[in-house]
Amino acid sequence: MLSIQNVTYSYGDKEILHDITATVNDGDFCAILGPNGCGKTTLLRCIANLTKPKEGSITINDTPVSTLPPRIMAQNIAFVMQHPQTDIDFSAFETVLMGRNPYQRRLQNESEQDWSIVEQCMRQTNTWHLRLSTPSQMSGGELQRVMIARALAQQTPILLLDEPTSNLDIAHQFEIMELLRDINHKKGKTILIVVHDLNLALRYCPETMLLHDTKLIYKGPTREALTPERIHEVFEVEASIMDDYLKIDKV
């Protein structure tokens, strides 16, 4: 269980997150929604212990993440970042193999087990055929899938993703979301994902955390989170629900 308790974060004088409290249960598939600059990425970074909140704490099964060494963190939380590195020369296979780092000892080579886990994760994300390609030879969608494969190779109970669909066309957006839903269903992995497309969240993520102006204003089922009134308040657009879809217009 991932628990966020009274987390406040500020950058200089500017408050980014204000007193956020929420619980994410094991096996949840939860979207983090909110307008640009409302602190979604910062929240993920706090959860991944890449930065420390000014106040409050984040715990996994009652252990504060700030007390966990990086190696143990990497066995518990995998983080797919917003902008994958494209200027490095490692093949997709080598990249995914890095996901096994938290389980490897120094001076020791990868075990047969590491290799088979990598192959399995790459097949699952449909990237096995790309294993010898470098980032510069891959398309945005392919690279994103490789990054997801690396996160899967970490075999963590919790997976964080920061806008994994933002640079992808609609078909690839669906492909990534289906993949995540599949992982969530079959492996019971807890997934927290920042998305911008409200309809993607509505379609795939049963749970939602809605952030607005540094505060968490709703945590619960996505269907109940995304009411026309709340969407108007947060995103300042008019929305109406038609056959389970949101129709969105400018004000």
Next chain:
Amino acid sequence: MKAPSNHKSHTVILSLALAILTVLAMFLCATMGVVDLDMKTLFQTPIFWNLRLPRVCLVVIVGAALSVCGTTYQAVFRNPLTDPYVLGISSGASLGAALAILMGLEAHLFGIGSMALVSALLTILLIFKVASIGNRMHTTSLLLTGVCLTFLITAVISLLMALHHDKMESIIFWTMGSFASASWMDVWIVLPIVILGIAVVLYYSRDLNLLLTGSETAQSLGVDVEKVRRRLLFFTTLMVAFCVSACGVIGFVGLVVPHCVRLLIGSDNRRIVPLSIFAGALFLLLCDTMARTLIPPNELPVGSITSLVGAPMFIYLLYKSKRKL
């Protein structure tokens, strides 16, 4: 895909072969020189035992150290243009040496070398102090501090030389780097530090790969980025300081040997680090032997030979690998 076990044993076998090659090359280079004697007589002279042998040993040690440091810096700073001297250690050492020369300490056994070492170590302390924010080290600040300090110290050395024309030549010669005065003492001083430093880099060689993906990614993949970076920088700068103090500034080895190895075997640092030990050693051995045998009885500055030989070699490799893409 290659089987996992092959990968490591390939590197081990290749490293062993290169190690044997290096020892043979050292022996061969030690037999060559201005004084041309047949083998049997040569082995009975102090020229072989007390001049040439310590010299080739020091050359090999420094070559290995510089190229391992270059490999480490290029990964830690994620910048292909960094070389072992980028943090200003070399200029720090040069200042110490220049002061020693001005104070007339040349005649002392450890005069120049120890002054150079002390001022190199002080430079390291200063840079680390400036670039640390709390207990975190910011790599860009570190690089910029190093570059600025290099300019500052170089300016001071220029001023010193302008004010002391008579000593100008010996200061310039020291900064160009040379193994001409190598002794067993130098070897015994530099060797332990280099062995220790290389061992530390080998120990963290997988972390170097992860650091290349960015510090946040490395952290999220389980690397204790601050700790690893601090240790790597500490031990590599120490190696550089000792090397520079022993033989002056020898450019190009630390910048280009890692790249050559990378072009030949790919970007996995677990292979680059062990192979660059021997690539650096062999390359510098070749250059130093050329420096002392090409125009006998004079000696050419080894630093210019490294560039003269290395630059075309590197451009060729770069050109060839571009065509492969």
